[in-house]
Amino acid sequence: MLLLVLDNDVHPNPGPHEFELSIFHLNARSVRNKISYIEDIASESSIICITEKQLDNNVSNFDIVIDGFSSDTFRKDRSCFGGGVLVYASQDICVKRRQDLEFGSGELIWFEVLIPNFKLLICAVYRPPGNGTNFWNNFDYSIEQALNVTSNVVITGDLNVDLLTECNHRLNEIIQLYNMTNVIKEPTRFGALLDPILISNVNISIDAEVIQVDRAISDHDSTLVHLKIPFLNKKSYTRNVWLYKHADFISLNEEIDNYDWEVLLNSTTDVDDMSERFTHKYLEMIQKHIPPKAILVRPNDKPWFNSEIRREIRIRNRLHSVHRKTKTNHALIKYKFQRNKVNNMIKYAREQFFLSANELVDSISKTDSKAYWSLIKKLLKRTNSSYNIPPLFELKRNGIQ
Numbered sequence: 452m453l454l455l456v457l458d459n460d461v462h463p464n465p466g467p468h469e470f471e472l473s474i475f476h477l478n479a480r481s482v483r484n485k486i487s488y489i490e491d492i493a494s495e496s497s498i499i500c501i502t503e504k505q506l507d508n509n510v511s512n513f514d515i516v517i518d519g520f521s522s523d524t525f526r527k528d529r530s531c532f533g534g535g536v537l538v539y540a541s542q543d544i545c546v547k548r549r550q551d552l553e554f555g556s557g558e559l560i561w562f563e564v565l566i567p568n569f570k571l572l573i574c575a576v577y578r579p580p581g582n583g584t585n586f587w588n589n590f591d592y593s594i595e596q597a598l599n600v601t602s603n604v605v606i607t608g609d610l611n612v613d614l615l616t617e618c619n620h621r622l623n624e625i626i627q628l629y630n631m632t633n634v635i636k637e638p639t640r641f642g643a644l645l646d647p648i649l650i651s652n653v654n655i656s657i658d659a660e661v662i663q664v665d666r667a668i669s670d671h672d673s674t675l676v677h678l679k680i681p682f683l684n685k686k687s688y689t690r691n692v693w694l695y696k697h698a699d700f701i702s703l704n705e706e707i708d709n710y711d712w713e714v715l716l717n718s719t720t721d722v723d724d725m726s727e728r729f730t731h732k733y734l735e736m737i738q739k740h741i742p743p744k745a746i747l748v749r750p751n752d753k754p755w756f757n758s759e760i761r762r763e764i765r766i767r768n769r770l771h772s773v774h775r776k777t778k779t780n781h782a783l784i785k786y787k788f789q790r791n792k793v794n795n796m797i798k799y800a801r802e803q804f805f806l807s808a809n810e811l812v813d814s815i816s817k818t819d820s821k822a823y824w825s826l827i828k829k830l831l832k833r834t835n836s837s838y839n840i841p842p843l844f845e846l847k848r849n850g851i852q
Contacts, residue, residue, distance in 0.1 A: 478671035481505035491798040499539040500575035554589040570601035576608035606649040613643040634659035703740035755804035
């Protein structure tokens with residue numbers, strides 16, 4: 452234990468810890484030309500499930516990529532005129548498709564979130580109104596097999612059953628049979644609750660909500676559930692940077708010129724020791740004339756994020772916590788107002804970022820190479836970790852020629 456602690460890379464008390472995993476669902480009524488909207492409203496979720504995506508194999512995954520999510524999406528296509536299921540997973544988590552739990556005629560996708568010492572199976576499902584007995588029999592068996600793997604099962608999607616009024620439906624029998632809980636309590640489409648989120652272990656559920664969606668996008672509202680998962684997760688870290696704008700380069704150069712480097716280097720015959728002494732002395736000079744600063748690096752931040760958006764997000768999260776504790780209507784209204792404000796701010800900041808990218812690239816490409824590559828690096832943050840998406844494609848997709 453002492454050796455591990457002295458190694459300075461292992462925490463003496465590493466856990467267990469918990470982090471939130473959020474699952475977003477929307478019946479998109481065709482995902483075409485709606486990727487930007489989905490990205491704005493759902494980008495902070497861990498998993499995005501889309502039903503009625505209405506795509507076929509003529510549309511590649513690259514055409515529907517979402518920033519911060521793997522381009523290796525899970526899909527079950529029907530046609531470009533109806534149906535289909537699409538699942539995005541954040542680059543921060545690992546997922547594996549479980550086709551062994553799916554059945555051929557069903558528009559559903561099962562996948563496992565790969566978490567150490569914790570099994571979680573999630574199903575994204577769409578049931579067309581015409582699917583009857585055969586679908587429910589297969590769906591019943593599919594859930595049974597999933598629960599044989601783990602007691603932590605989450606089902607989200609559009610089942611086209613109004614759980615507010617249809618109390619004797621086969622879906623209710625399945626929910627009761629497997630002791631599942633629907634955590635969505637509000638209507639999701641014209642007064643009907645068609646898009647439930649079913650959870651087998653309600654103890655992992657922190658909160659669930661219905662999010663109003665622009666009617667130009669879909670006639671369904673979206674749903675969101677937050678789960679607490681035991682896991683060690685570090686999303687941000689600190690690093691030291693040099694504040695070159697405040698550097699005194701004249702004094703630094705003078706000290707470097709006047710120092711007797713020969714004496715320092717001749718004080719030892721070991722090359723490694725010589726290199727270490729030189730590095731130590733050089734950094735000592737640097738620190739005297741170039742002020743350092745510790746910064747917090749957030750790898751998951753979008754390039755258009757700023758301190759104002761982060762501040763509003765912190766306010767939103769505090770209001771969310773208050774609502775979870777009090778469960779009052781007043782707290783819910785304040786939280787929803789702040790949530791919508793944050794979504795609108797993110798959307799506006801994102802649009803402004805890409806609108807100005809062309810102008811910035813043109814203005815600095817020949818005059819300031821450092822600023823040019825800094826901007827290119829920000830744009831390339833949209834590149835997925837699994838596939839290298841050409842920057843030109845990404846710029847065109849966001850309206851930049």
